[in-house]
Amino acid sequence: MRSFRLPAVLLIPCTLFFFAHYALAAPQEPTAEAINTCLQSSVTTADESMTIAELRAACRELYLQNHASGVPTLEEETVATGQPQETNPEGRLLNRRMTMEALNRSNRFILTPHKRNYFSPLSYSSRPNTAPYLSEATGSETNTNEEKALVDLKHAEAEFQFSTKILIYENLFDDNGHLYMGYTNHSFWQIYSDEDSAPFRETDHQPELLLSFTNDWEIFGFRNVLNEFALNHQSNGKGGIQSRSWNRIMMNSVFERGRFVFALSPWYRIPEPEQEYPGDPDGDDNPDISHYMGRFEFNGAYEKGNNIFNIMLRNNFDADNKGAMELGWSFPVSTNLRGQVKYFNGYGHSLIDYNADMEVFSLGIVFTDLF
Structure with a gap:
């Protein structure tokens, strides 16, 4: 049986927009x-x-x-x-x-959201990056249907993210300082592939250890409400020449003023030894990743009514200004769901695409938003 066709799945985002125009009664x-x-x-x-x-x-x-x-x-x-x-x-x-x-911090039956949790049935890339899959396919005498499908990447795919954190220790320093274990899964699914397999072309895993502090000091009219320190590992879980991974020490500082919130997240990449040969599991899979993914991330969000508009920026601070930008809008559609529209331009849309300049437009639903 072949996979779902694009026109049928387009009914999902269209339905989201339909519900977005109907306001439910104000809560009692x-x-x-x-x-x-x-x-x-x-x-x-x-x-x-x-x-x-x-x-x-x-x-x-x-x-x-x-x-x-x-x-x-x-x-x-x-x-x-x-x-x-x-x-x-x-x-x-x-x-x-x-x-x-x-x-709910001490409730062991509840998973606390970490980053956004969402599902985008339509994620459209104007220029899919086939280079990593071509390299893998040419190295094999016989290719599976999945490998052939990945060489012939479709512009449209599904994308989703699952992100949670679990409290390990509460109030390390008197009444502040919470230690969490976090995990984020970001997956890209070639659901519209003509091949029967409709493979997942990429799944990025991001476990991290977080030490979080609340705060209330102000600077230039902005209140610093949260500071986090993280030991972060990100990998696509693959081996050989398609392997991508890096380790970072990160800081995340969150500020707010009125309806505007922003976060600054600089990081330091932990060095790894050079590869002795292509695909060496003990060497650095991507030594130039910081040049494309940047050395910091800025996230900003503005709330207007029940709409949230957000922006993400990354930059490498080098002369060529490589990095990325993402613009987003989310809006309520039901009790626990929000619609989402996103536009991404730049490098690092996924780990396998870290050095490919991508332009991606997506429509979907958000299960847990920024706030």
Whole structure:
């Protein structure tokens, strides 16, 4: 049986846009009984440093998330309750996510989202990078259907990301400093391939160890709310000449002001020995990766109503300015789903494509957003 055809799958993003134009009724405020029930069930799993007032606020956020098409805007919250719900409106955007994480930090039955979790049934590349697969195919006398399909890459494919983190140790330094184990899976699926196999052409794995600190100091009107230090490994899990991997020491500092949030993430690549021959498993698979992937990443997001507009920038600080840019827009479509539109241009869309200049447009749904 052949794989799905493009026109049929296009119904998925079209349906997303259809639902995006219909606003659901504004959520009702939770009753005292609902808040008390939530408090009783959450007091044993919440962060030890949370106060009763913070627990109540978290329970309210959880109720609104479960009974609305999206979390209400600041204006909707003011109309519904007669007064703003945030004592510090500058901390409104990230406060929602950080509060929900604190509410369930000690609950071992809940996986905490890390980066975005999404599925894009349509990810279209204007110039697919076939070079790595051509090199592999020419080195074999007989090629499988999967290898032939990868040589003949389709412009359209499916893309998804799963990202989670698990608390290892809480409050390492008095009432701050949480140690997490994080994992992110980023996959690219040639679902529209004419070959029967419809192979996954690339799956990038990113385990990391995170030490996270909350903060509240200000600079130039921006409040620094979070600082993270990470030991990061990224690999596509392949061997031979298609192997791609690198190790980094990273820092991530998050700032916010009003409806705008941004994060600066510089890194240092841990050196590896040179390869003695192509495909040497003990040598560096990609010694020039920093030249293309850059030496830092900037992520910014702006919330307008229930819409989130975001930008990602990477650069190598060299004269040729290699790096990447991504523009995105997400919007609510149901209680726990958001639509997503993304445009990517540059290097490093995936590890196998780290040195290929790509232009990618994608449509899909987001399961967990930035906040």
